[in-house]
Amino acid sequence: MVGAHPGTVVVSARDEVLARLRAARDAGGATAPEVPREYRRSGTAPPGSAEVVDRLVETLTDYKATVHRVADEDDVSATIADILENAGVTTFVAPPGLPARWLGEVTARVRPDEPPLSVAKLDAVDAVVTGAAVAIADTGTFVLDALAPDQGRRAITLVPDHHVCVVRAADVVSSVPEGIARLDPTHPLTFVSGPSATSDIELDRVEGVHGPRRLDVVLVAPRA
Amino acid sequence: MTDPGVTDLGVTDLGMPTVASDPYGHLRGSEPFPVAARRSLADTQLRQNLGHATRTIRAKRAGVVAEVDDWEELRRAGEGIKADVMARLPELLVQFEEAVTARGGVVHWARDAVEANRIVVDLVRGTGAQEVVKVKSMATQETGLNEALGEAGIAALETDLAELIVQLSDDRPSHFLVPAIHRNRSEIRDIFLREMPDVDPELTDEPRLLAMAARAHLRRKFLSARVGISGVNFAVADTGTISVVESEGNGRMCLTLPDTLITVMGVEKIVPTWSDLEVFLQLLPRSSTGERMNPYTSTWSGVTPGDGPQTFHLVLLDNGRSNVLASPDGRQALHCIRCSACLNVCPVYERAGGHAYGSVYPGPIGAVLTPQLTGIQGTDDVSASLPYASTLCGACFDACPVRIDIPHLLVQQRAAAVDAHTRPTTQDVAMRAAAAAMSSPGRFSLVERALKLGRLIGRSGRIRSVPGPGAAAWFGARDMPTPPAETFRQWWARTRGPSS
């Protein structure tokens, strides 16, 4: 149809949408206001402090994660071994860079995700064990970075029905802004706050839909 | 021949802010609000379901908002960021497009719903897939993507629990967050028993078991899906990062397991920088599900080798948004982060329900967004009835995490509806004057206080004049009955509390 009518031009959707938006923006006002940022951008207590760690235990527990507190990283492997055994886990997946010392006493069979397991294989394992990039005490959240060697690609923490996540006190911050500041936005990230849940039935929260239905957090934090 | 995505048109058409196309009638309802609302009001089951659900969520929201001592500062930051985005929207979109493209994503632009649907249908066809899994998205509800895919022989499977309930029962969504809010647990059980082939016939209406039934129903589909379709909550201009906020893990399934991901995004979803998420990830979950944080938020940028879909398409959608942006005040409606708090606190929504609005955007924000997206065409346009679906009580403004002045926009849209009349009636003239008088909650309160003063002077039982901007014009057209001792807003604040 190009050239069908004299005086017409061919315009891509991109150019047209941008032209419309420019015209509309100019008509409605193009002055960018100063954004008031008077909210708290740092936490009430320093990262890793006893106060922050205690709050994380509260908020995680409130949203139905089970928290296991250990004083020393040497105790992690015994705790994971207990968790897996009590849950009847026989096989679990681990990201390629999971610290070997976390699994020293574990008797369940580990399937390293290297080379990457198929979705069917992930569906056949009972659990997954990972680390975390950061945890946010105010909201009971930990964040998984798919490019961190001890966290692994997103599918491994999604398909298995039971997730065991190790969080170190040094990675626990108080507030959302502190958490965001520690993350790399170009990596695939998953913010996890409790096991999978829904509010879709009468707007009340019930746990257990498509993501892992069981969530254990091993928190490595020396008692103050 | 022209390429897909390229049309020829007169030079003069270029750059005119344009209203939405609505190929499946998901924006403009089929009857005026009062007619539809009258029917909803007669449905006592519906009113019970809505009353119960909105009461629950109001209490939860109030609890978690009260925990945050800088909530007002966060709201002001949210408002400021969005206003800044509107002032720089075209530039931010170009920056975002560059970042997504640099990271291996393919960006498409759609002028309207029809074009967006065509782009997605063609992309899915290109993969050869007969079925797609979808995570709940308002943008694709707006465009009617599921219908368009269906016409192309592609099955679109909604995976969000509430959306699944709506789809299985061939119903329409009635709420942003919980499209099946109008259904109670036993109705949901009945739908599952009727529509899910492999469901346990002994299924009870315990919410936990209903959630498990949904898990079993969708599991195989997720694990074998080749194409996922999503919307966007926030898109970061400088890094190309997109975020999807959800609860169930169905979003993670759709965003992670398929080979191809197609994301449809209204152009207003942009935020300038990654650190802006520190504001919205606090505002949104507390305002919407009343949680400190929703169970899952996924973020990604383009394509990541070895993780998630290796083909990523992003469709940027105008569909009337340029028309909204052109209005200096009305563009505030584009600030909406779809938390649904304004629906949950609205006395009109609570009674009439979402279907009465006839649009995928119901409630107070829908009443001001829908007519701006569709434009008001003539005197009989049902979109023009939406701004009247409000008591102007102001509860929506108080609840809104980004401080959208919905009462002001409602009054303004009423005036716009009046302007669509060819010959103004007396009521129209009065409405226009009132629009000026009530052009902000502050000014509205002033007039209200003036009316209260009028109580003292209205000896005859009628008030004939009142001070205040625009009030003279309003009272030029009518007398006002003496107002009660307490204004509606005062009554509301006293009986419902500021946070309910």
Ligand code: SF4
């Ligand atoms: S207008 Fe405000 S309160 Fe209503 S849904 Fe949008 S962000 Fe939430």
